[in-house]
Amino acid sequence: MADEAPGAPPDKTNRQAYLEEQIQRQKRGEPIDVEWVAEELQRVRREQLARLQASQRNLRWLVIGAAALLIVMWARSGAALDRSGIVMLGLVVIGLFAAFVLRGKGSRPGPPPGR
Secondary structure, rough: OOOOOOOOOOOOOHHHHHHHHHHHHHOOOOOHHHHHHHHHHHHHHHHHHHHHHHHHHHHHHHHHHHHHHHHHHHHHHOOOOOOOOOOOHHHHHHHHHHHHHHHOOOOOOOOOOOO
């Protein structure tokens, strides 16, 4: 397995075995395949970022669905027709606008831009 090219092996079990071999070589004081380890680290980071983004996307749709359901329930109860309902709707709109503005300025997951 040490004769393989520095590119990541396609099978996940081979990648794990090759990584374990590199760890053992490092413990013995032998040189390790630094390029492969760096590539593997980048691959793992990309995988984590993709999972995080997918989770955030799914959570966003869940929140949007719950908000829509609450708005429908609120409108059906008749609260949207009186004066306090209109004031409440205005506050919700202001809150949504503030959330979108703050979201644009917030930090993004993953490595900083330019890396």
